[in-house]
Amino acid sequence: MNTRRTTIKDVAEAAGVGVATVSRVLSGGSASPETRERVLAVATQLDYRPSALGRNLRQQRSGGIGLLVPDITDSFYGRLADGVLACARAAGEPVILGTTGDDAEREAEQIGMLLEQGVGRVVAVPAGDAEIWAPTLRTGLTTVFAHRSAAGHGDVPAVLADDRSGVRTAVDYLTGLGHRRIAYLGGPGQEQRVAVFRQALGALVDEELIVFARGSRDSAYAAAAGLLQHRPDLTAVLAGGNLLGEAAVLAARELDLRVPKDLSMIMFDDVPWAELCSPPLTVIAQPAQDIGYRAAELVLREGGRRPRGVLLPTELVVRGSCGPRRAS
Amino acid sequence: MNTRRTTIKDVAEAAGVGVATVSRVLSGGSASPETRERVLAVATQLDYRPSALGRNLRQQRSGGIGLLVPDITDSFYGRLADGVLACARAAGEPVILGTTGDDAEREAEQIGMLLEQGVGRVVAVPAGDAEIWAPTLRTGLTTVFAHRSAAGHGDVPAVLADDRSGVRTAVDYLTGLGHRRIAYLGGPGQEQRVAVFRQALGALVDEELIVFARGSRDSAYAAAAGLLQHRPDLTAVLAGGNLLGEAAVLAARELDLRVPKDLSMIMFDDVPWAELCSPPLTVIAQPAQDIGYRAAELVLREGGRRPRGVLLPTELVVRGSCGPRRAS
DNA sequence: AAACATGATGGAATCGTTTCCATGAACACG
DNA sequence: CGTGTTCATGGAAACGATTCCATCATGTTT
Numbered sequence: 001m002n003t004r005r006t007t008i009k010d011v012a013e014a015a016g017v018g019v020a021t022v023s024r025v026l027s028g029g030s031a032s033p034e035t036r037e038r039v040l041a042v043a044t045q046l047d048y049r050p051s052a053l054g055r056n057l058r059q060q061r062s063g064g065i066g067l068l069v070p071d072i073t074d075s076f077y078g079r080l081a082d083g084v085l086a087c088a089r090a091a092g093e094p095v096i097l098g099t100t101g102d103d104a105e106r107e108a109e110q111i112g113m114l115l116e117q118g119v120g121r122v123v124a125v126p127a128g129d130a131e132i133w134a135p136t137l138r139t140g141l142t143t144v145f146a147h148r149s150a151a152g153h154g155d156v157p158a159v160l161a162d163d164r165s166g167v168r169t170a171v172d173y174l175t176g177l178g179h180r181r182i183a184y185l186g187g188p189g190q191e192q193r194v195a196v197f198r199q200a201l202g203a204l205v206d207e208e209l210i211v212f213a214r215g216s217r218d219s220a221y222a223a224a225a226g227l228l229q230h231r232p233d234l235t236a237v238l239a240g241g242n243l244l245g246e247a248a249v250l251a252a253r254e255l256d257l258r259v260p261k262d263l264s265m266i267m268f269d270d271v272p273w274a275e276l277c278s279p280p281l282t283v284i285a286q287p288a289q290d291i292g293y294r295a296a297e298l299v300l301r302e303g304g305r306r307p308r309g310v311l312l313p314t315e316l317v318v319r320g321s322c323g324p325r326r327a328s
Numbered sequence: 329m330n331t332r333r334t335t336i337k338d339v340a341e342a343a344g345v346g347v348a349t350v351s352r353v354l355s356g357g358s359a360s361p362e363t364r365e366r367v368l369a370v371a372t373q374l375d376y377r378p379s380a381l382g383r384n385l386r387q388q389r390s391g392g393i394g395l396l397v398p399d400i401t402d403s404f405y406g407r408l409a410d411g412v413l414a415c416a417r418a419a420g421e422p423v424i425l426g427t428t429g430d431d432a433e434r435e436a437e438q439i440g441m442l443l444e445q446g447v448g449r450v451v452a453v454p455a456g457d458a459e460i461w462a463p464t465l466r467t468g469l470t471t472v473f474a475h476r477s478a479a480g481h482g483d484v485p486a487v488l489a490d491d492r493s494g495v496r497t498a499v500d501y502l503t504g505l506g507h508r509r510i511a512y513l514g515g516p517g518q519e520q521r522v523a524v525f526r527q528a529l530g531a532l533v534d535e536e537l538i539v540f541a542r543g544s545r546d547s548a549y550a551a552a553a554g555l556l557q558h559r560p561d562l563t564a565v566l567a568g569g570n571l572l573g574e575a576a577v578l579a580a581r582e583l584d585l586r587v588p589k590d591l592s593m594i595m596f597d598d599v600p601w602a603e604l605c606s607p608p609l610t611v612i613a614q615p616a617q618d619i620g621y622r623a624a625e626l627v628l629r630e631g632g633r634r635p636r637g638v639l640l641p642t643e644l645v646v647r648g649s650c651g652p653r654r655a656s
Numbered sequence: 657a658a659a660c661a662t663g664a665t666g667g668a669a670t671c672g673t674t675t676c677c678a679t680g681a682a683c684a685c686g
Numbered sequence: 687c688g689t690g691t692t693c694a695t696g697g698a699a700a701c702g703a704t705t706c707c708a709t710c711a712t713g714t715t716t
Contacts (some may be wrong), residue, residue, distance in 0.1 A: 007702060010463055023704055032664060053385045053446045054702030061382065064424070064445070070414065078406045085400065085427055094445055096392070097425040099413055117392070117422055118381045188674050200662035217600070271601075272545070276577050278606030335672060346696035351674055360694060382672025385701050 005045050007124045008054075015042040024036060028049065041081065064094040065299055067108055069125050070102040070188070070215055075242055075271045076288050080146060082121055083292025091300055102188040102215040104128035111136050121302075123295045125148040127188070129229035142302060146295040147288075148189045149309075158309045159295040161286040163193045166314035169203060170238050170266045170284055171200040178237040179264060181200035181220035183209035183227055186240040187220070194238060209234055213244060228255055228263075234324050235266040249277060261324035272315055279320035286310050334374050341583040342368040344378035354378065356612035359557055365652045371551070390446035393627055397453050398430040398543055403570055403599045404616050405453065409473060410621025412451055414574055419628055422647040430516040430543040432456035447628075451623045455516065471628060475616075476517045476621040477637075487623040489614040491521045494642035498566050498612055499528040501644060507564040507592060511523045513576055514568040515548070521568060537562055540570060540629050545603055550577035555582055556591075564592040564652050570599045577605060588651035607648035615640050 002306040012019040015038050025039040027033045034296060042048075047151035056062045057272040067084050069077040081097065088095045096119060114122060114210070121142045126133060137156065145158035174182050183205070184197045189211075198205050209231060213223035224247040239245035245267030249259070257263045259279055267274065271284035294310050340347040353359045353367040370376075385391045395412050397405040409425065416423045424447060425613070426438035428613035435455040442450060454461060458480040465471060465484065473486035502510050510532070512525045516539075526533050527540045539557060552575040567573035573595030577587070587592045587607055595602065598613035618647050622638050 005702090007674095009702080012666095016399070019703085020668095021664080021668055024665090027704080029705095030663070035664080049440070049444050051446060051702055052391065052444050053388070053702070057381045057385045057673085057702080058704045060381070067425075071410075072400070073406045073410050075401070075403065075406075078401045078403075081425070082399075082401050082427070085425065089426075092441070094424045094441055095426075096422045097395075097409070097413065098417075098423070099410070112377070113420070113422055116377050116380050118379060203649075240490075246604065256698095264434055271689075272574055273601030273604060275576065276601060276605050278604075292663065333672090336674095337672080340696095347673080348675075348696055348698095349694080352695090355674080357675095358694070364696080383674070384700095385672080385703085386674045388701065415666055 001256050005051065006048050008048070010045050011039065011046060011048050014046060014115065015039045037260060038276065045256035046304045050278075056118055058171045059180060061120040064088075064117075064119055065097065065296060066096045066110075066114040066117075066119045066122040067124075068098050068100055068107060068114075070100050070120065071257075072097065072099055075198075076269050076286070078107075079288035080292035081092060081124070083294075084146075084293075084296040086289075087293045087296035087300070091296075100127045102124075102127045108132065108136075111300055115139060116310075117140070121299045123299050125294070126187075130154050142299055144295045144299040146291050151179065151189075152227070155308070157298055157307060159291050159298065160311055161314050162311050163314070164196050166268065166284045166286070167193055167196040167238070169314070169316045171197065173203070173282075173318075174236045174238070174264060174266065174322065175201075177236075177264065177322060180204055180325070181206060181209065181231075181234040183237040184232070184240065185212065185220075185224055185237055186210070186212045186245055188212075188215055190240050197238070207277075213218070213247070215243075215272065217243060217247065220244050221250060222253040224248045227256065228252060234263075236322070237277070239265065239267040240271045242267065242274075245269070245274075245281065245283075249281070259321050262326055264322040264325075266316075266322060274317075276320065277321075281321045282319045283317050285315045285317050286295045287314075333379065334376050334390075335537070336376070336378065339367065339371050339374060339376050342374060342623045343367045353405040358411050366413050366511045368511040371596065384446055388446065389448040392416075392424055392447055393624060394424045394426065394438075394442040394443075394445075394447045395452070396426050396428055396442075396450065398428050398455065399626075400425065400427055404475075404597050404614070405614035405654035407612065408453070409620075411617040412474075412624040413620075414617075415621045415624035421628070423575055428453075428455045430455045432460050435463075435547075436460065438467075438594075442471070443467060449627045451627050452573075453494070458482050458598070470627055472627040473551055474619050474624045479519060483633060483636070485626055487619050487626065488637065488639055489619060489642050491637050491642070492524050492597065494614070494644075495524040495566070496528045497642075497644045499525065501610075501646075502564045502566070502592060502594065502650065503529075503532070503649060505592065508532055509534060509537065509559075509562040509564070511539065511559070511562045511565040511633075513548075513555060513565055514538070514567065516540075516543055518568050523542060524537060525566070538620055541575070543571075545575065547573060548572050549578060552576045552579040553582065556585065558633075562591075564594075564650070567595040570595060570597045572604075573597070573602075573609065573611075577609070590652040592648060592653075594644075602645075605649075609649045610647045611645050613643045625655055 012022045026038050053154050099106040104127050125147045130150040133150050149158040161268050211223050211227045213219040220243045239248045267283045270283040272282040274283050336347050340350045352362050365368040430436040434453050451472050453475045460476040461478050477486040525644040539551050539555045549572045558577050567576045595611045602609040602611050
């Protein structure tokens, strides 16, 4: 099969015009109505599709948008990615996906690859801190952070859920139910949430009840089990993500703790299975898909100056995993 | 900031050689040891990264691999994508992700974009049938199907879970428990599974108990609820995916059916929440991640001829959602 | 009617890389 | 010593698009 791609040259020849004219017509430049029509007709007839390769090389950027998430297996990031994809599709741009495993080094590696590919726009859930991002930002990479911003963030726009309000609501709800010893089970990059947690809890804060896991399921389970075993006196736990929540449910079951009788639970991120769980989990819903969509929108808006950031609302969804403090 | 990228020309100049030599050294061609060393030294010192843009244009393909899945939000496809990403990362190749929503038209659109980007390799969960894929295959796109092959499949290699064995095992298990009226709740592209289901069930098959949903959550719920309401005499249901399983659990709960007392359930695809569910769901586990990894491996092996396909084993994981047939 | 503004048009340069080909040096063999 | 072979090397073409710039035609103003 000798089917070479049809190039702009073929179109130009078939339409009896120069390549420059074809390019102009196709990218909306000025051209006389009759030429435009002829070129368009020939182009569709020949089924001409401009090669992104040639264009990219010429204008020194590949148009597409890079997407860096810690773990595409995590339902939250799956939904976030879906939002980015939806926006990118509307704009006709391809999305290059990479996972960082919440590891700064791996993140740097992925950024290197994106740069090599000529990608000029990135939506990222940052793993490294601002210091690590600074050099790559200086390369001219248009960046928008999603879900969390780099610690000590520079002026990179970020699309975030309103963690502050979410944590406050959760803490208020739990203290309102009479709970005093409330634990926070956190994941990578949740320093700010914890700060708010401390602040909201005030005098009740107990540093031993603040525990961090790394990104993996194993790590989450270990942290949850350790917490519950080490401090059986706690009566409520706030899990900072669906992985952490899953781990907490598992660990509680393992220790024969009854939810919500022995232990009240709130989980960040509403996932479909929260309703299937027994008891159904009370959660703080985050608009993951919106976060992705808005971030993609922001990163594509290259012309006008971008707002510093967007804060999207969270919502407490009360189901059945929280109850009054148990009599101790 | 006037920081132009360092090009191969800069390296050549700094090393006192021609650009051709630099290119050869960097891509493993022949060169004298001392030149090679000098060029390498200069390249690292200048932090030179070859631009994929130039290379791609020259060799008419973009190296990267395209990944087309119905829905990145679905845990199964998330894991599949993770496998593809892992393999691609090992090979240093970028992955362009697109979602098809199990819609042939949208799939065609995504393929068009990939072609435009010069992508020459695709791992896809096909939505359209073989007839739809034929023209794109003729363009020279190296394709590997994952999870399912296009109906009336041509000679495209495919990496599949052993559905046949999975369905048989599930049916055997349910009939062994005494069930006679067993339903299949299917999703897009599960014709082959249903065929096996019919075959395994033999004389027990009841066409009314075979129901299909489209890809969405709503559609899955509608199908499940409709099935359970219309045929309250059925005693077991086999759900063809985690979305379908979720819908079935929800619908059963809505109708106050007790699992497994009133209704036994088996779900295709083991997801983390299957264990959290109440009762924990008996499932047929599929190696989603492996499927993705192997598919990527296959699509990257361009030289040697590829095997026609790979079949990966499934496994019945017995939990608590199946019981003996209820006394009717 | 001359001068000038406007707009359509095509040739050619350009992006950064790979690869073909010619050149020249070094070396081996008869 | 001459011829042939091997090898490293650099110049230049090619890939397919965009875009600068010169050219030419047309219409407008003085």
